[in-house]
Amino acid sequence: EIVLTQSPGTLSLSPGERATLSCRASQSISSSYLAWYQQKPGQAPRLLIYGASSRATGIPDRFSGSGSGTDFTLTISRLEPEDFAVYYCQQYGSSPFTFGPGTKVDIK
Amino acid sequence: QLQLQESGPGLVKPSETLSLTCTVSGGFISGSGYYWGWIRQPPGKGLEWIGSIYYSGSTYYNPSLKSRLTISVDTSKNQFSLKLSSVTAADTAVYYCARQYSYGWVWFDPWGQGSLVTVSS
Numbered sequence: 001e002i003v004l005t006q007s008p009g010t011l012s013l014s015p016g017e018r019a020t021l022s023c024r025a026s027q028s029i030s031s032s033y034l035a036w037y038q039q040k041p042g043q044a045p046r047l048l049i050y051g052a053s054s055r056a057t058g059i060p061d062r063f064s065g066s067g068s069g070t071d072f073t074l075t076i077s078r079l080e081p082e083d084f085a086v087y088y089c090q091q092y093g094s095s096p097f098t099f100g101p102g103t104k105v106d107i108k
Numbered sequence: 109q110l111q112l113q114e115s116g117p118g119l120v121k122p123s124e125t126l127s128l129t130c131t132v133s134g135g136f137i138s139g140s141g142y143y144w145g146w147i148r149q150p151p152g153k154g155l156e157w158i159g160s161i162y163y164s165g166s167t168y169y170n171p172s173l174k175s176r177l178t179i180s181v182d183t184s185k186n187q188f189s190l191k192l193s194s195v196t197a198a199d200t201a202v203y204y205c206a207r208q209y210s211y212g213w214v215w216f217d218p219w220g221q222g223s224l225v226t227v228s229s
Contacts, residue, residue, distance in 0.1 A: 035215040037155075044204055045155065047217035056217060088155055092214035096170040099155040 002026055002091050004100035012108040019076040021103045023089035028069045033093035036065055036074045039102075040085045048087075049074065079105070110135040112205050114223035120199075121229050126192040128223055130205030131185070138163035138183040143208035145216055146179065146190045148201040156201075160208050161188055195227045 003026040013019055023034065032052035037045035047056040049065035052072055062077040076083055084107050089100040116128035130144070137144060146158040159169035161179045169177050178191040192199060202224050206216035 033213070037216075044206075044219035044222050045216075046219070047215055050209070050213070050215040090155070090157075090215070092212075095168065096172065097157040097214045099157070101154045 001096055002029065002094060002098055004089055004091060004098055006087075006089060006100040006103045008103060009101075010104045010106060012106055013079055014108045015079050015081055017079050019074075019079055019083070019105055021074040021076075021087055021105075023067075023072040023074070023100050025070045025072075025091060029072075029091045029093040031093065032068050032072075033091060034065075034067070034072050035090045035092065036063075037088045037090065038083075038085045039088065045088060076105075110207065110218060112207065112218065112220035114203060114205050114220045116223060116225070118224060118226060120195055120225060120227050122196055122227055123194055126190070126195050126199060126203075126225055126227070128190045128203050128205075128225070129187050130189070130220060131187050132207075133186070136183075137181060137186050137188065141210060143211060143214075144181070144188045145206050145208040145214075147204045147206060147216065147219075149204070149222075150198075150201045157214075158190065158192075158203075160214070162211070197227050199225070200227045201225060 005024045007022045034052045036049040039045040053065045086102045086104045088102045111133045120126045143160045145160040161167045176193045181188040202222040204222045206219040
């Protein structure tokens with residue numbers, strides 16, 4: 001089973017700042033099969049990125065994903081008030097498909 | 109716009125079977141090429157993929173749950189269902205259903221709002 005580690009656990013930033021979230025895998029993820037989700041309190045997760053770098057439909061271009069192998073990054077170029085949430089990465093390179101523990105982005 | 113809605117009992121006794129149904133609206137389960145998945149999230153914790161199904165009935169499960177798990181589909185009702193047997197407190201979670209892009213490209217979008225299931229006597 002591929003274990004995903006996300007860092008930092010919490011990121012405290014101000015609106016307008018840049019957020020850089022890391023997701024590291026215990027082994028290489030084939031074909032960059034990695035997705036990112038955003039979850040707000042009391043809501044279901046929302047898909048942001050798939051294939052490590054492809055934005056899902058309707059996702060603003062301030063969200064971008066990069067990386068390959070074992071190291072992946074989600075970048076939010078300029079934080080908007082609605083971006084403060086928990087972010088999860090998920091690998092689908094091999095079953096079972098696993099999620100990281102999440103990074104909480106909160107307001108500084 | 110595709111929408112998914114989970115339904116089922118919110119309280120299940122230990123050792124019994126947890127049963128949930130996901131109703132899909134705004135689109136059809138069958139013939140679209142998509143898979144349909146279940147994911148759960150214990151309170152205050154992270155996400156765990158449970159298993160997935162195709163409209164034909166083909167399934168694949170998380171090995172950690174496989175011995176207790178059955179996922180089925182009813183295309184006539186545009187629904188798919190989850191049964192998890194011999195539940196314990198560790199199965200207490202919000203259970204989400206979601207559309208999965210395909211067999212090999214396993215990302216989930218959109219998701220249902222989630223259904224909290226508590227295992228307690």
